[in-house]
Amino acid sequence: MLIDAADMLGQQALARFFTPLLQPVSWEAWRLGAQRAYVHLGVTGFMVRHQPAEDSIGTAVGSLPDPLLRALCRQTGDPVDVGLARSPLPQSWRADVLHAAYPHALYGQLGEAGVVYGMSVACRSGSGVSRVDFYRSRHGDSFTGCAQQGTLQLLALHLHEGAAFLLRSAGVLSEREREALAWSAQDKTIREVSDMMGISQRAVYFHLQNAAAKLQVYSTRHAISRAIELGLLAL
Missing domain, CATH: 3.30.450.80 (Transcription factor LuxR-like, autoinducer-binding domain)
Structure with missing residues (x-):
């Protein structure tokens, strides 16, 4: 006991x-x-x-x-x-x-x-x-x-x-992480985000993964929703 x-x-x-x-x-x-x-x-x-x-x-x-x-x-x-x-x-x-x-x-x-x-x-x-x-x-x-x-x-x-x-x-998202999330929230593909941000597709993926990890979620879509709830992203 x-x-x-x-x-x-x-x-x-x-x-x-x-x-x-x-x-x-x-x-x-x-x-x-x-x-x-x-x-x-x-x-x-x-x-x-x-x-x-x-x-x-x-x-x-x-x-x-x-x-x-x-x-x-x-x-x-x-x-x-x-x-x-x-x-x-x-x-x-x-x-x-x-x-x-x-x-x-x-x-x-x-x-x-x-x-x-x-x-x-x-x-x-x-x-x-x-x-x-x-x-x-x-x-x-x-x-x-x-x-x-x-x-x-x-x-x-x-x-x-x-x-x-x-x-x-988790509000301490980098500018790149916020930007990648913002474009993704507009239904842009990794390739389109890469072109808009002027960085490689691998770098875009890296920023999105970092943002999801900081927000303790398992996907970009959930990271976008969580960032909006926390006031980190405005659409």
Whole structure:
């Protein structure tokens, strides 16, 4: 059985692990900071899907493989999302139970990735809304203890704010990246953008890939949408 989170860490340790997550220097630092915090809580993985607004395109980051993170952004009718929309309380679940009860391949894929238990938290603030997931493998326990849930809710809020901070920091797109996105937003091909910017097609592709990476999305189309949402691109 896991030791009570508050007894195990104490308030000073909580501050030491959680506070740096609010303004991380990079996504990698944010991920590593999250791991340092949740490993003490018996958690084996996590995911944050952040949206600047309820109906906007989400950005999913965390410890899961990229295909699963992309699936979490695309999925609709997710039973966990439905539960979070109805109640502010954390949603505890088992991947195999959700996979058997609902026609969502995602939870079967999570199970194949080693996830047995999950706890999902909805975080809302002026910076947007996030779904934050914490995962445990078959060697862990379910997320049912009140103290555990309370501590993980606090960690979820720090991860939510850290993700929002990094997305705002993505405003530091270079002029070339902004220009390449702006032309692409007008349905110009790579070749046409290359001609208009006076650079090679490889350079255009490089700038578009950089912009997508900074915005934590997986395609030029999503990068354009995210840049517009963040006020980085005006059409």
